[in-house]
Amino acid sequence: MVQFDEQLRRLVTEACGHPPGSPQRQKLLTKIIRLTASKLWRENTPYYQDALQQTWLYFCRNVCEGLTGQTYDSTYGSVITWLNAYLRRRLQDFYINQNREQATTVPLWVRHSTSGGTGETIDPVDNLPATPQTPPILENLEIWAKTDSEGELRHTYIKGRPDVNCQVLILKRLPPEVSWRELSVEFGLSIPTLSSFYQRQCLPRLRKFAELEGLL
16 A cells, blocks of 8 residues: 555656646546545445545646645645545535535425436535636546537436436536536526436436546
C-alpha cells in the first residue's frame, strides 16, 4: 500500500506539472481516477453514486489548483485518504438532506411507481455550492450528453414527460449543478420522482460512458 500511495503521489506531481486543460494532465488525472476508483469507501445507499460523482469533481478541481477547496497536500495524507474524507462528508450531507426533506415535505410527496408496481421515495438532495469551473476531464462527458448521437438519452424520459429526459437531467447535474429542489420547481415534479428516475435510468448510462472512457 505504501508503494501504491507513492505511485499516486508521483502521478499527481507529474499531472500538476502540465498546464490546466492540457491533454497530458487530463490523461494523468484519468489514470489516477482509474487506479483509485476501486480503493475508495463504498456503501450501499441510493445517493452513493451522486456523492462519488461529487468526489471526482472535487478531485479534478482541487488536486492541483484548489479551485473550490484546499489544494491536495501529500504531507497530510495519501490521495486515497484525502478522497475518502471528502466522499464521506458528501455522503453525510446527502443523508442529512434526505432526512430533512422527509421531515418537511413527506405529506406532499407523490410516490413514483415503477413498471413493477412498487414505489420509490429516494431523495438524494444536493445543496453543494455551484461553480462555473468545469474540469477538463469531464468535458468529454458534456459533449457526449449534448451530442447523444443515438438519441438514447433524449428518448429515456419520465412517463408522460418527454421534456424530462436523461439528457436534460445529466446536463443539469453537471457543474454548476442544479439542485434537486430547483429541478423539482422547474419541472413541477416531486424530488423523489426526479431523483428516482435519475438513479434508475440516467446514472447507469452515465456509468457505462465513464467505464468506456476508462474512468471507472
